[in-house]
Amino acid sequence: MKQLVIAGSGGLAPLVSTHRPLILSPTSSSGPCSSSRSRCLPSKAVNDDSTGVSSTQTQTSTGTSSSTDASVSGRAAGRQERAYRRTQNAEARSNGSRPRFTTETTLLAAGLAGAGVLALLYRQFSAGLASKAQATVSGTTQAMAQGLQQKQLQKGAQMRLNEFSDRVRNSPSPDLSAQNLSDEGTAYVVEALAFNTSCLALDLSKNGIGKTGFVALCEVLPTSSLQTLVVSTNNAGDEGAEVLARTVAGNSTLRILDVASNGIGDFGAQAIAEGLKYNTTLLKLDLSSNTIDEKGTVALCEALKVNNTLKVLSINDNYLGEKGAMALADALKHNNSIEELSVKGNELADAGVQAICEALQERECDIRVLDISNNSMTDEGVHAVTKLLNEKRSLRELNLYMNDIGDSGIAKMAPAIANNLNLSMLDLGGNNIGPEGAKAFSRAIRRHGSLRTLEMGYNPLGPQGAQHIVDVAKFDLKLDNLKLGWCKVGPAGAQALTELLMYNQTLSALDLRGNAFGNDGVIVLGRGLRAMESTKLRELDLGYNEIKDDGACALAQALKANAAAAPRDLRLNSNYITKMGQVALIEAVDIVQELGQGKVIAMHY
Known part of the structure; x- marks a missing residue:
């Protein structure tokens, strides 16, 4: 490959780029600049192969060329190269192909694209920072508002608890039922019972009190003078009942304890039974609406054989069944203190009712209140109730609500009711008594002077049955309360x-x-x-x-x-x-x- 050199003051120097050589194309018929990719230079600078005279010799022979001429020639070459590129790009566009880009153009485009991407990322980043800052400010404001509200609520709750505590300290029978105290509030309020001689009765029912609250209550009971404690409709459970039972065992002031509707099962009933064996002051115990089954009933009955101070026992709406009724009947034969017994809703059936009535007849002490309602008793169980009415003239209240006595059953029982002149409350509602039963009943009780409350509702009396009841109630009876609802x-x-x-x-x-x-x-x-x-x-x-x-x-x-x-x-x-x-x-x-x-x-x- 031949090189074109230019003579200068410093000697000969090649007229080429340091990056790539200038390739001289041969002469072309199209003039000094052909359409090929070869560089276009002045005609003097082209080698003449036919004569063998080199371009170097030609430049030397002139002797008058300078470096300025070389620069002019370079600029001319640049102009020609740019013109060539434009021509190539125009041809490419006309042919539907993409133009050719140089490395510099590609780098420039990539740089611009990168700058655009960076700008977009920056905008997103800035927006994210602003959003986070706004969220942070909003969250801080909300947290401050919630904190302020929480403090206000705490202050209000503290004031309420202080008010309740003052009522416990100063009132003989404060009613704090349904105040949503829970365990924490109860623990705070019951501190006022410690060494308190003025508060004698306290109602804490319907407060969601669990084991923790019962523990706090039992810690202050030994130092209080409380005689009546109502904690029904809470969440004592077996554990809370066990804690309370230990306190009751050694308590000497409590007379009435109501723990109905507390989720107490057999284990809790067994614990309470143990406490009853040692307690000698409790007069009334209400365990209604719990989940006491046969085992818990047996334990309570064993305690009743030992305890001879309890006078009122309510175990309504549990799960005694016939076996529990038999155990209770056996305990009643040995117990001489129970005067009021409520066993409503325990599925005793005729056999259970008969066992309990017979046990009450054998006892030497009186029975004043008996509630055996909603126990699926039929005409067969009426005989035992009739004998009890005849034997125990001390009976003041008899509740037979929601059984299935019928017309024949009430006809058998009516003479015994008439003979028991101490009976002041009789509930015969929901027993399928029709006009004939109402007729027999009204004739029997015509001269009953002590009956004050009569419930005959939920029976299909009809107009005739209502007339029979009215005939005896107009002049003969001295009723205070008559219930004839839902009687058709x-x-x-x-x-x-x-x-x-x-x-x-x-x-x-x-x-x-x-x-x-x-x-x-x-x-x-x-x-x-x-x-x-x-x-x-x-x-x-x-x-x-x-x-x-x-x-x-x-x-x-x-x-x-x-x-x-x-x-x-x-x-x-x-x-x-x-x-x-x-x-x-x-x-x-x-x-x-x-x-x-x-x-x-x-x-x-």
Whole structure:
């Protein structure tokens, strides 16, 4: 390869780039610059191979060329090269191909793209920082607000707890039921019981108290003078019951303990039974609505054989069953202190009821209250109850609610009820007693002078059965409270109840709910209210009777016509009384208050 050299003052120097040589292309027919990729130089600088004379010799022979000429030649070459590139790019675009880029152009484009990416990343980063800063500020503000609110709540809770503590210190019987104390609040409040001689009765029911709260309570009980403690409807469980039982065992002041609805099972019942064996002062114990089964019942019954101070025992709504009833009957034969026994809702069945009644008959001590309701007793169990009524004339309250005595059962029992003249409360509700049973019963109790409360609700008495009960209640009985709700009396039986309102002189409460009186029946009852002479009726319940505005207006007129005898509590819940009927009743209440010298009627819609 031949090189073109230029002579200068310093000698000969090649006219080429240090990076790559300039390749001289041969002469072309198209002129000094061909369309090929070879460099275009001045014609003087081209070698003449045919003559053998070199370009070096030509440059030497002139002797007058300088370095300035070389620079001019280089610039001309650059211009020609740029023109060539533009020509190539134009051809490429015309041919649909992409232009050729040099390394410098590629680097420049890459640099610009990188700068764009960096700018985008910077913007995203800046936005992220701003968002995080804003979130941080917002979170800080929210945290400060929550902290302030929490402090205010804590301050309010502290004030409430201090108020409760003051009530415990200064009141003989503070009622702190349903105050949401939980374990922490209870632990704080019960400290006021320590060495407290003024607080004798405390109600902490419905407060969500668990084992921890019971532990705190039991720590101060030995130094208190508390005689009545109600902690029903909490979360003592077996562990809390065990802690309480140990305290009860050595307590000498507590007389009444109510731990109903506390989730106490057999283990907790066994612990309480152990405490009862050593306690000699407790008079009343309520373990209703727990989960005590056969084992817990047996343990309690063993304690009753030893304990002869407990007078009232309630174990309603547990799981005694027939076996538990047999164990309880055996314990009652050895116990001479229990006077009130409630075993409602324990599925005792006829055999269990019979065992308990027979055990109570054999005892020397009296039984005053017996609740064996909702135990699936039928006509077969009636015989044992009848014998108990005949043998134990001390019985004051008998609850047989929601069994299945029927007409034949009540007919057998009625003479024994009539002979037990101490009986003041009798609950026969929900026993499938119809008109015939009501007839036999009413004839037997006609001369019963001590009966004050009679529940006959939820029986299919009908108009005839209601008439039988009213006939004996109008003049012969001295009832304070008569319940005939849900007895299918209807408008046809309303006339009988109207007679009751007109002639009875002792009733203070009358329950007539759910008898489908409608407007017609209530209009008839209104006549009785108009003519009623007794002023003792304080509560009249006519809820669930399909009463509409016409019936409400009739009641309103009756109240205005006899303001002196108007009941103080009139219940009309779950009827169909609209605004018009309500306005009439409100007007009647105002008139009664004006005419009855300030007498106020509480109206319930």
